[in-house]
Amino acid sequence: MKISGAEGLIxxxxxEGVDTVFGYPxxxxxxxxxKLYDYQKEIKHILVRHEQxxxxxxxxYARSTGKVGxxxxxxxxxxxxxxxxxxxxxxxxxxxxVITGQVASAFLGTDxxxxxxxxxxxxxxxKWAVQIRRPEDIPSMVARAFYIASSGRPGPVVLDIxxxxxxxxxxxxxxxxxxxxxxxxxxxxxxxxxxxIADMLNxxxxxxxxxxxxxxxxxxxxxxxxxAEKGNIPVATTLLGRSNLPFNHPMHKGMLGMHGNLGPxxxxxxxxxxLAVGMRFDDRITGDxxxxxxxxxxIHVDIDPSELNxxxxxxxxxxxxxxxxxxxxxxxxxxxxxxxxxxxxxxCEEIEHREVIDPELHPNKQKMNMGEVISIxxxxxxxxxxxxxxxxxxxxxxxxxxxxxxxxxxISSGGLGTMGFGLPAAIGAKIGAPRREVILFVGDGGLQMTxxxxxxxxxxxxxxxxxxxxxxFLGNVRQWQELFFQGRYSQTEMTNPDFVRLASAYGIxxxxxxxxxxxxxxxxxxxxxxxxxxxxxxxxxxxxxxxMVPAGGSINTIILNPTTKLSL
Amino acid sequence: xxxxxxxxxxxxxxxxxVGLLSQVALIYxxxxxxxxxxxxxxxxxxxxxxxTITSIATRHAxxxxxxxxxxxxxxLKAFLYTDDExxxxxxxxYKVDTSLLMDEPHLEEIIRNHNARILDINRDFTVIEKTGxxxxxxxxxxxxxxxxxxxxxxxxxxxxxKSEREFVSxxxxxxxxxxxxSQQG
Numbered sequence: 001m002k003i004s005g006a007e008g009l010i011x012x013x014x015x016e017g018v019d020t021v022f023g024y025p026x027x028x029x030x031x032x033x034x035k036l037y038d039y040q041k042e043i044k045h046i047l048v049r050h051e052q053x054x055x056x057x058x059x060x061y062a063r064s065t066g067k068v069g070x071x072x073x074x075x076x077x078x079x080x081x082x083x084x085x086x087x088x089x090x091x092x093x094x095x096x097x098v099i100t101g102q103v104a105s106a107f108l109g110t111d112x113x114x115x116x117x118x119x120x121x122x123x124x125x126x127k128w129a130v131q132i133r134r135p136e137d138i139p140s141m142v143a144r145a146f147y148i149a150s151s152g153r154p155g156p157v158v159l160d161i162x163x164x165x166x167x168x169x170x171x172x173x174x175x176x177x178x179x180x181x182x183x184x185x186x187x188x189x190x191x192x193x194x195x196x197i198a199d200m201l202n203x204x205x206x207x208x209x210x211x212x213x214x215x216x217x218x219x220x221x222x223x224x225x226x227x228a229e230k231g232n233i234p235v236a237t238t239l240l241g242r243s244n245l246p247f248n249h250p251m252h253k254g255m256l257g258m259h260g261n262l263g264p265x266x267x268x269x270x271x272x273x274x275l276a277v278g279m280r281f282d283d284r285i286t287g288d289x290x291x292x293x294x295x296x297x298x299i300h301v302d303i304d305p306s307e308l309n310x311x312x313x314x315x316x317x318x319x320x321x322x323x324x325x326x327x328x329x330x331x332x333x334x335x336x337x338x339x340x341x342x343x344x345x346x347x348c349e350e351i352e353h354r355e356v357i358d359p360e361l362h363p364n365k366q367k368m369n370m371g372e373v374i375s376i377x378x379x380x381x382x383x384x385x386x387x388x389x390x391x392x393x394x395x396x397x398x399x400x401x402x403x404x405x406x407x408x409x410x411i412s413s414g415g416l417g418t419m420g421f422g423l424p425a426a427i428g429a430k431i432g433a434p435r436r437e438v439i440l441f442v443g444d445g446g447l448q449m450t451x452x453x454x455x456x457x458x459x460x461x462x463x464x465x466x467x468x469x470x471x472x473f474l475g476n477v478r479q480w481q482e483l484f485f486q487g488r489y490s491q492t493e494m495t496n497p498d499f500v501r502l503a504s505a506y507g508i509x510x511x512x513x514x515x516x517x518x519x520x521x522x523x524x525x526x527x528x529x530x531x532x533x534x535x536x537x538x539x540x541x542x543x544x545x546x547x548m549v550p551a552g553g554s555i556n557t558i559i560l561n562p563t564t565k566l567s568l
Numbered sequence: 569x570x571x572x573x574x575x576x577x578x579x580x581x582x583x584x585x586v587g588l589l590s591q592v593a594l595i596y597x598x599x600x601x602x603x604x605x606x607x608x609x610x611x612x613x614x615x616x617x618x619x620t621i622t623s624i625a626t627r628h629a630x631x632x633x634x635x636x637x638x639x640x641x642x643x644l645k646a647f648l649y650t651d652d653e654x655x656x657x658x659x660x661x662y663k664v665d666t667s668l669l670m671d672e673p674h675l676e677e678i679i680r681n682h683n684a685r686i687l688d689i690n691r692d693f694t695v696i697e698k699t700g701x702x703x704x705x706x707x708x709x710x711x712x713x714x715x716x717x718x719x720x721x722x723x724x725x726x727x728x729x730k731s732e733r734e735f736v737s738x739x740x741x742x743x744x745x746x747x748x749x750s751q752q753g
Contacts, residue, residue, distance in 0.1 A: 120587075120590065123590065123591050123594065129587075130587075179743075180641065181583070181644065182583050182642050182644045184746070306632070309631075
């Protein structure tokens with residue numbers, strides 16, 4: 001029996017295991033929405049308030065579940081509004097299938113109403129983008145899309161479906177895809193490489209593991225922990241790999257990079273062997289590449305071969321899956337005493353506590369710091385909480401002071417650094433993991449970039465705990481202006497609305513926290529409340545995120561506070 | 569790190585898909601590398617398109633370009649070559665006035681010396697064809713320039729590798745094994 005392309009699309013989505021989609025209807029996708037009406041039992045559609053919200057929510061969903069996030073939007077402006085999210089998902093390896101409506105094929109190229117060349121725009125921001133003009137192509141393209149989005153290095157895929165392909169009728173049958181001749185997402189790591197890596201690590205005096213998002217994506221956190229414990233090797237995590245090990249695990253030495261912990265950065269430049277797994281040596285991690293890890297033989301393992309030798313030269317570059325590598329490595333790991341080496345981390349921790357962490361958590365002033373707020377929220381948060389952040393100081397403080405203790409517990413916009421990511425991503429994360437507490441740390445700037453999604457929270461009763469770290473400034477830019485532009489705060493001061501009243505207009509409970517004494521009680525009320533909650537916390541605008549490796553500097557020259565610089 | 573710019577040839581083997589050309593072109597654009605010549609055609613493997621792209625850049629930059637090209641889903645393999653690793657050829661066409669051919673005694677000699685041939689001739693003009701390396705087709709161009717050359721055009725480069733092994737065929741063979749394995753498993 002022939003069915004419409006629109007119905008075939010819905011049925012194919014169901015075949016691929018989709019039960020939730022995020023979207024916004026419009027003229028060129030109306031046929032699909034008409035069919036969604038018939039499949040409400042099978043597919044829950046979350047109607048967002050702006051298409052950018054849809055894609056960030058789908059990212060949050062994908063990140064909290066490991067499944068493919070699905071977005072449905074219309075042509076033209078609808079498609080254009082998801083572009084930022086595509087770039088974000090591509091950089092952060094997030095599996096998405098984004099379905100955009102398109103004008104009927106006869107109108108393509110005529111500047112028809114709401115026509116835009118979606119494939120051309122999205123080619124550089126997706127893993128794969130294709131236009132579908134015939135209903136009979138829909139099932140196979142959907143199958144391909146899911147295979148490409150979820151395999152290898154995951155990423156976003158765009159299916160641009162012309163109106164006549166949605167409306168036309170064709171026979172439908174769906175077969176999932178597991179092979180494309182020109183694509184190999186399952187590289188085998190040769191056994192000889194595994195034994196060589198194991199030997200290098202076992203024989204190293206000062207080894208280190210740099211664990212990135214690839215470990216999370218491969219669900220290999222447990223294996224990583226076992227490798228680190230068995231081999232007695234310290235682990236440092238990237239921003240997106242923050243939940244690879246529990247924050248308080250003795251082998252977890254903290255975060256790498258610009259605002260990372262002292263130990264991991266200093267140790268990188270003293271290590272003799274570095275195993276970098278599922279990470280890509282972002283410039284925020286390496287600082288000046290010429291001065292990066294000078295003494296180390298770097299073993300770089302990544303599922304994306306184009307990442308190998310892209311930024312740093314690897315002594316051994318291995319194209320492979322993080323999970324496969326760690327699993328194969330585990331039985332070969334040998335314990336070795338490395339007391340001297342581990343002492344370095346201890347020493348760095350002491351300095352960092354004295355110079356940075358203690359002043360941040362226990363300031364001698366009336367105004368509150370971001371770090372102390374996040375730290376107290378973290379102490380009160382359930383063990384399996386998911387921490388979602390926006391971008392900027394709130395993100396860096398959350399990465400440093402929120403203690404992740406469970407799988408896929410840290411969701412943030414890493415590579416692209418998209419302000420406005422946080423609120424919709426938190427919504428998606430919660431919808432994907434309804435039994436986990438989802439806590440969003442967001443600034444007053446970023447919140448207002450996608451604040452319309454409070455409407456989505458209202459409509460679907462999404463229980464997200466919003467911790468607004470409000471300093472009435474674009475804090476991170478202000479910090480750079482303070483440190484590097486003589487305190488000239490060009491266009492960074494924000495005149496803000498009354499956020500609690502705004503939330504209240506959406507039926508979201510909340511309260512202002514202006515003094516430290518109110519903080520703990522407010523946090524308790526937030527977690528006790530059944531439903532979304534907004535804490536609008538007044539933060540000292542002078543609070544800055546430290547330590548800091550200035551952009552392009554060496555990672556062992558670190559600013560500890562405005563007056564102290566450390567060189568180790 | 570090798571920072572000297574030189575001429576590189578990239579061979580790309582891909583499926584025959586709409587939109588792949590712009591995707592590959594954007595990889596060059598993003599790095600501000602100019603494409604000197606490009607040609608594409610079917611090759612010995614059924615369904616596979618072979619492209620040959622030349623550009624002047626550093627090896628370091630080109631290695632990254634090749635990896636990015638290979639990352640495109642529909643690309644099977646991409647390779648980076650310098651001229652010593654390949655056999656390559658271009659074809660050039662030259663249009664001159666037939667009257668000149670009649671009147672100028674040297675023209676025949678030039679065509680003969682350059683191993684060129686006459687492709688088309690009519691009352692008004694004559695089209696000369698020359699295949700060879702860039703320098704060879706350029707040399708003929710320089711000579712014909714003096715004789716009121718009306719048009720000159722040169723194709724993109726086509727190449728055959730000097731390698732003993734056929735890497736693309738090996739890759740496809742491997743992939744087919746993987747396909748059969750995944751279907752049995």
